Structure formats: structure tokens, C-alpha cells
Amino acid sequence: MDEDRDDAKKDGQEPENVLDLKELCRVWGPFEADVIKSFLESNGISCLVRGRMAPFVYPMTVDGLAEFMIFVREADLETARELLASRPAPEDPGGTGGAE
16 A cells, blocks of 8 residues: 555655545534544544644634634545434433533
């Protein structure tokens, strides 16, 4: 697999699997991004999280500084959307939050 990447780089092209990433969603904070990433990966969908490091230095949210974007392969995009839509919200009786 690495040989394919090296060959693509030599030809001046990006490897095909790098170019097909699509944005799935945006969340506010690294913890929510990690939960979504773990959820997707436990369902067999690889993803990439991109975010800004400023929230770790300055613990506040100003103008998107705590924004994290989650990307998946284009082939997995629809499945990932369905999975996110089907997961229970923390406030739902089936969710993990709000349990008493």
C-alpha cells in the first residue's frame, strides 16, 4: 500500500484514497469529536478529525477556535450520516446522559 502512495507521489499525483475525503460534520470541542470518531470507527468507518489547538491553550470558544471537522471517505459518507442520525442524544431515554 505504501508503494502505491510512493508511486503516486513520484508521478506528481495524489493517491486516490486521499482525495476522496468529505466533511461529515463539525463539532465544538475535542471531546465530542473523539466520541464521534470512536463511534464511527467502532462501526467500521475510518475518519479524520481536523481542529484547532487554541482551545487547549485558551479554554474558550471564540469565532470557531474550538471547531473540529470530521471527514470520512466519500464511499462511507452516507452510511456515516445514517449512523450519526441514529445514535441517541444524551437527553434521550436510550442515551447515556441524563441517567438518574
